[in-house]
Amino acid sequence: MKPVLxxxxxxxxxxxxxxxxxxxxxxxxxxxxxxxxxxxxxLDKTFPTMDCSICILAPKxxxxxxxxxxTIHTQSEVIGLQxxxxxFFVKVLEHPRSVDAKKCTGCGLCSEKCPVxxxxxxxxxxxxxxxxxxxxxxxxxxxxxxxxxxCLWFTKGVCKTCEKICPAxxxxxxxxxxxxxxxxxxxxVATGFExxxxxxxxxxxxxxxxxxxxxxxxxxxVCASGPTSGILNRPSDGGIAHNIAxxxxxxxxxxxNGYSYCSSSCCMYATKEAVLIKEHEPSSHVTIxxxxxxxxxxxxQGFVDRAQSYWGVKYVRGRPGEIIEDPNTKNLTILYENxxxxxxxxxxxxxxxxxxxxxxxxxxxxxxxxxxLRLDEFGFFDTKDPITAPIETNMQGIYVCGSCHxxxxxxxxxAEASATAAKSAEDEFRFMVNK
Amino acid sequence: MKVAFYPGCTIQTDQIGxxxxxxxxxxxxxxxxxxxxxxxxxxxxxxxxxxxxxxYYSSARNMAIAERMNLPMLTLCNGCHLSFTETKHVLTKDQxxxxxxxxxxxxxxxxxxxxxxxxxxxxxxxxxLGEDKIKHVVTKPLTGLKFGAHPxxxxxxxxxxxxxxxxxxxxxLDEMIQWLGAETMDYPGKIDCCGSSLASTSGKTxxxxxxxxxxxxxxLGLDGLVTTCPFCFKIFDNRQRAIQSVIRDTSIEIPxxxxxxxxxxxxxxxxxxxxxxxxxxxxxxxxxRIGGL
Amino acid sequence: xxxxxxxxIRVKGSRISTYGRFSERxxxxxxxxLHNTLKKMNAEVCDQCGxxxxxxxxxxxxxxxxxxxxIAKICLGKEDELLKSxxxxxxxxxxxxxxxxxxEISPYDVILALRRETIKEGRQHPTEYDEMIxxxxxxxxxxxxQPARTRKRERKDRASLGLPKIQKPKDQEKYAEAIRxxxxxxES
Numbered sequence: 001m002k003p004v005l006x007x008x009x010x011x012x013x014x015x016x017x018x019x020x021x022x023x024x025x026x027x028x029x030x031x032x033x034x035x036x037x038x039x040x041x042x043l044d045k046t047f048p049t050m051d052c053s054i055c056i057l058a059p060k061x062x063x064x065x066x067x068x069x070x071t072i073h074t075q076s077e078v079i080g081l082q083x084x085x086x087x088f089f090v091k092v093l094e095h096p097r098s099v100d101a102k103k104c105t106g107c108g109l110c111s112e113k114c115p116v117x118x119x120x121x122x123x124x125x126x127x128x129x130x131x132x133x134x135x136x137x138x139x140x141x142x143x144x145x146x147x148x149x150x151c152l153w154f155t156k157g158v159c160k161t162c163e164k165i166c167p168a169x170x171x172x173x174x175x176x177x178x179x180x181x182x183x184x185x186x187x188x189v190a191t192g193f194e195x196x197x198x199x200x201x202x203x204x205x206x207x208x209x210x211x212x213x214x215x216x217x218x219x220x221x222v223c224a225s226g227p228t229s230g231i232l233n234r235p236s237d238g239g240i241a242h243n244i245a246x247x248x249x250x251x252x253x254x255x256x257n258g259y260s261y262c263s264s265s266c267c268m269y270a271t272k273e274a275v276l277i278k279e280h281e282p283s284s285h286v287t288i289x290x291x292x293x294x295x296x297x298x299x300x301q302g303f304v305d306r307a308q309s310y311w312g313v314k315y316v317r318g319r320p321g322e323i324i325e326d327p328n329t330k331n332l333t334i335l336y337e338n339x340x341x342x343x344x345x346x347x348x349x350x351x352x353x354x355x356x357x358x359x360x361x362x363x364x365x366x367x368x369x370x371x372x373l374r375l376d377e378f379g380f381f382d383t384k385d386p387i388t389a390p391i392e393t394n395m396q397g398i399y400v401c402g403s404c405h406x407x408x409x410x411x412x413x414x415a416e417a418s419a420t421a422a423k424s425a426e427d428e429f430r431f432m433v434n435k
Numbered sequence: 436m437k438v439a440f441y442p443g444c445t446i447q448t449d450q451i452g453x454x455x456x457x458x459x460x461x462x463x464x465x466x467x468x469x470x471x472x473x474x475x476x477x478x479x480x481x482x483x484x485x486x487x488x489x490x491y492y493s494s495a496r497n498m499a500i501a502e503r504m505n506l507p508m509l510t511l512c513n514g515c516h517l518s519f520t521e522t523k524h525v526l527t528k529d530q531x532x533x534x535x536x537x538x539x540x541x542x543x544x545x546x547x548x549x550x551x552x553x554x555x556x557x558x559x560x561x562x563x564l565g566e567d568k569i570k571h572v573v574t575k576p577l578t579g580l581k582f583g584a585h586p587x588x589x590x591x592x593x594x595x596x597x598x599x600x601x602x603x604x605x606x607x608l609d610e611m612i613q614w615l616g617a618e619t620m621d622y623p624g625k626i627d628c629c630g631s632s633l634a635s636t637s638g639k640t641x642x643x644x645x646x647x648x649x650x651x652x653x654x655l656g657l658d659g660l661v662t663t664c665p666f667c668f669k670i671f672d673n674r675q676r677a678i679q680s681v682i683r684d685t686s687i688e689i690p691x692x693x694x695x696x697x698x699x700x701x702x703x704x705x706x707x708x709x710x711x712x713x714x715x716x717x718x719x720x721x722x723x724r725i726g727g728l
Numbered sequence: 729x730x731x732x733x734x735x736x737i738r739v740k741g742s743r744i745s746t747y748g749r750f751s752e753r754x755x756x757x758x759x760x761x762l763h764n765t766l767k768k769m770n771a772e773v774c775d776q777c778g779x780x781x782x783x784x785x786x787x788x789x790x791x792x793x794x795x796x797x798x799i800a801k802i803c804l805g806k807e808d809e810l811l812k813s814x815x816x817x818x819x820x821x822x823x824x825x826x827x828x829x830x831x832e833i834s835p836y837d838v839i840l841a842l843r844r845e846t847i848k849e850g851r852q853h854p855t856e857y858d859e860m861i862x863x864x865x866x867x868x869x870x871x872x873x874q875p876a877r878t879r880k881r882e883r884k885d886r887a888s889l890g891l892p893k894i895q896k897p898k899d900q901e902k903y904a905e906a907i908r909x910x911x912x913x914x915e916s
Contacts, residue, residue: 202603203783203828253775254830291777321782321828324623327655333623337778337787337796344781344788444869447894451876455889473898475868481860484843489910496903539906543899592823602827628785628822635856636817640789710889712878
């Protein structure tokens, strides 16, 4: 039996891998970053249940690590493909961690002593990491990795503190790239998405005004494992933010500065984050400025109703036109029209959170040319038919699941992951070479 | 550098101080202003709400004059610059309208081809002359002074047509002021409208709009407001007394300058030839700090 | 031409223009001239999000003026209401609505189209425009010279500042004639 290749180690990739592995099929899980987990690992809680995100994700991640049938390749990317369904020949390039995974215990001592700091991708740029770092506390595999562009040894030939200090002697600067050849029967693409960068929307002042954040940055701010340990310190002066506004559809549903589609989960995650704020500080004022409330899933409308009635989150129908900063206090004024009553008003808040669009991952183009897949007009992977074959692609044997082919939330990604696992298994058994 | 000088209506009839300041500083910057003989209104104010063809005709006719002079055309007024830019845009796409306009223009012996280069005040000082040339002519730097820049709506919007500066975070006027040795500061409402188009229909609203901007400038303790558009200047400067009474705040005493006036003072020219006598706002204190009086 | 009666109007939805379909069947509802101009302006895709009104300096200060409502009335076929009221003359042409609209609708251009329609129908409009047009036809520029006074209340004119005479068209009559002809034309 040939193995299956799963590209992308987010919740969709993890779920697909587990489904296949539990059936007895071997899986190669290829992930670009140093740890699997994806965006779900960065979230604080999930809607509509308000489950702690990493708490429900980590068991699945550990299961992937321990499962006999799953081989995880982190810091790896797919660079070549040949063949057909049932008999794909894939080239995977493994980038060197500069740390021996078999020896590293994940103690973190190297990271403590490393002198070089860089903005942390996991903390959405709000916090910092070192040149040698662990992706996050629950990383799988829990192995340190060196960012060679930042490391003093690789850039200037000095330091080597981590090697001296590692109690397990795991640091190995001599590690080189490694190319692996795999022969798989089918491929599942689960590479996920990115967040829109709202710097292009000048009227909201992201990048100019310190207290304007994106939703993912806010998730890290409010999360207990974030840069402020979950205290709502606003970036400009560290004061506790009491009056917070959410602006919906930033970069979505627009013909200018963004994409024309709806990002599907922003209405819900804004409500979730609003409830989180209320849980942290019941006396705070939270307002969500929306165009429509898209609460289509199971339990979604009830979640929003509770946010309004029990938690006291305010919802205003009106897309704000401008954010103005007070140069002294760095407080923000939101100019909006309450379109339900037709009045133009101003609200003064401490912090503004922009609910940014879910946009195609920047590597989609590269991967689509390697795998010979079509991209749609926005840059997401295109499916064979939007109604009757929503997880198949133009290439037989290659399936897509999760947000790599369009914005969707976690339950949808998990369901699609299981669907692609079933399709893969079907291919596996159909094209099985009889020995 | 030689440019065809398009004067517009308001500057010639009302804001003559602005014209005086421009004509007197240009020789110091090695720029020669060639008057456009036969120039008329750009058509924006009287015609844009009435009749598109009359508007495009008025604009295209002036551009035809400059084309014949074979020089780029400098406009001082934001509104005129937008009028010419829009006309150029429309007549590039609509060949039928262009033919109609050219038929009328040809009666005066002119022809509009659409190849004219338009120069706005920002583009002249910031892009064409640039930091080095401006700093080179400054003999009395405006040290210690902090101004607010008012770029004006029509110089920054709509961004679909190429405008002299960015629509949400315009910086060119700020930099031009900084090159004179002064500091600038962003104030809330920097990109807001002065309201001058409403001057006859809803005078009170105009005062409120402009008054809010002046209030923000005052609250930050800035030494003055700087603009390049005669319509905006008229409201902020000539009408400052009226603004005070409408918004009931007599403490709003903000010096308002045309950029070219500040540039003239920094070069070391006398206030009288820069038309500074005609500014109605309390500018004397600022001028004495520059050592101009 | 036969007119059918419809019980209810569905006005907006997708980019497939319901707006266009109606005017083919019910030309009495939308004036053809106005329709031709407004058709290019995408008014029917407006989501009524309110970004235009929230940026509008006039909407913040004057009750009854709101770019969003103007577009809504266009979509509902209520241009007559807009043409009769004076509301379209209170736009200050700051262009923020045009800049900010996520659907690339320009309430400012719609307002200009409505203003031109008002003029063509000979309806009431602010008289300052007539004065400016009269001055342009007589002198080539839109206003008469104003007395300029210094802060010390002294009079100054162009000559005292060393400024040349005001520019005007070499052949004022030809210019005025062209303007008059263009004003008389009714655009189709």
